[in-house]
Amino acid sequence: MQKLLYPVDSKPPFGLTLLLASQHLLAALGGIIAVPLVLGNVLQLPTADTIVLVNAALLVSGIVTIIQCQGVGPIGLRLPSVMGTSFTFVAAALAIGFSEYGVAGILGSSLVGSLVMIIGSFFMPYVRKLFPPVVTGVVVMMIGLSLIPVAVDWFAGGQKGDPNYADPANLAMATFVLVLVVALVQWGKGIFSAAAIVIGILVGYLVALALGWINFDSVKNAELFALPQPLHFGLAFPISGIIGMSIAYLVTIVESSGNFLALGNATQMEITGKHLRGGVLCDGLGSAFAAVMSTTPFSSFSQNIGVISLTGVASRYVVTIMGVLLVLAGVFPVFGALIVSIPMPVLGGAGLMMFAMIIAAGIQMLDKVERSKRNGLIIAISIGCGLAVTTRPELLDKLPSFFKEIFGSGITVGSLLALTLNLILPQDKEHSEK
Template structure:
């Protein structure tokens, strides 16, 4: 694998003020760097593996809500992978003229989001729209997000370091329960919390930790991939992998436009409005997090372009039979852990996702990976996101005002994340905005930043 010069200033968008001689700031591959082909593919596949659970979980749930059989469920999963690959490339590369650019141009993985599952159930079953109503409603809702993306720039002045640092730290903290759900064996698993699952997760955790810290500069960036592969292989003779699902999967599948039909009725778009507002808030936070860990100075326009890519992806997805997409935060934890911020690697991951969508057998082979294997790697990935937020806050002067903002944002965010039923009764859009710990904490930080006067 090609070795790059390790210096904290690589590429035209690298943050110039990060001049501390701190090894934690050193990236093997900066955002503008392009590793050799083999390295790019290996690191790209690593991105795919760490995000795969989230990529397939939502289409599985939506298919269950719609009452799909095996064939239609498999198609929806393949469509989700295809759309994730396409939009990941758009977000990571960036396309279009300056004023109408789509994509932030930073290494990002996109995928379907759980925030739309509740509204989907309401449209499909309660409102009687079926899957066609769900797809039509999300497409119309995506137009709202695209329109609002042009108003993100004026709002960025309300995101000073005390707000962004709080959001980044909160993002890692609220993701940790997800990692431990994987550690336990996955929600709903018959053997959830079995000590053997904890042993497997601990084994993978130690492998990733050891390779990342003691591995050479050629091996360390692939620590997560190696840990997951080794853990997967160990689980096979232990009887934790069921290959019968692979045998049942098709060899090849081709995407179809509007396979499940489409219904553009405005009433089916209304339940998704709050979901798209939450997505905008969370995308801003993820963009700032990725900018922090890639040592890239993002302009307000870059972040607006990232939100716009979310909207465009959410318009493309339903047309191909998938759902709306959002910017995944898993990649934010993977970047500092592997010291790889290359945009080319994220684009390669997008290509791999697209290829996997055409070959369901291969996608199924990845999807049957035991959850504790992914959980062992997830602890480190999500922990590094929280660490990046804490590091960002360390550069903020902790006077009384700023301490109140940080404490309130993290307190409310974690409270909502751990006890979402407390805010479940909030009416309408308010309930949607506070349905996520990240969005709830962000809103609190934004409001307090406006209300509390700056100390002289």
């Protein structure tokens, strides 16, 4: 196993910590603001309301990340886990948002639904027993495989169908950043290896700036300072919305558990039931806090596990400082706008490598699993069905929305199948005779 440059409880020098925290910020920021932007655009909210959602998302992400990393009593994983708004809740949120209850209904339903996660957290020591190495390996693999399409879209410069999608210039820029990051990780020493991602993105940004690719409109239009606005939209509590959000929270418990187990592998720490309980409890309380602060629910970010796997920097102190940077981005929107100005191909070059490293970690975990017909079936069926949903999400289009809500994520499908098959498939005869 690769030796970590900075283990979980280490504290790099402050200047280096700031640089290392910045690369976590670059990996997560787009995902954190994506959900409020999608909701704002689809629900056709006034620009001022969308800005409230975005600023609150950044601020609460920072606060919950700090608590997740450092812990407060029984709350928190105490590992370098980045928290942010979750796409798992988007379908339920849009259904509520288009009803008479609007955004108030989304936030009220989210607040009540968070009880599912808060209460569920106390059962996590029992849930941990359901994750032997064969299941954990599948979950980690699915996290990486599900992120690859995101990285490919960044690499190509947008979404499929965009006029400049996969433009040769985009591919060349992304490849340049990818090669630079690989070279820094492989041959760089000290800071150059540890901060490979942020250095690669910074060099790519400067090249893009020289080529005239950077659009500073978002920076010019961003407010310099913005105070948080609790209960800006009010709260409403539609029964159907609470049910939909509660289902989404159940799915998030599975996804967050998988992320925490993958994080344990990346940081070379054993994840116990106590870890999972603290992590999921922080997730649920953070989502309740998010509803009060006028933004959408939270979950752990798998993107940042790739940063740790690639650089060997597992310090929770680094990610705590990243949480502080997120809080600053929430109260100084111009800071976040500057990060958002980074062209997608620049992010894509680093992102493809980060997410592929999670897949590699899953392969290494599965390589240690006993080779048997039973384990082979669990791995094949779980990953095959998880990839089916990831690569062809339209597979679920004609099913009731309830099914789409639960099985819309390849990570969830792969995880649930691995858990179920591990429980119901009989042990191989050779294994049981040992």
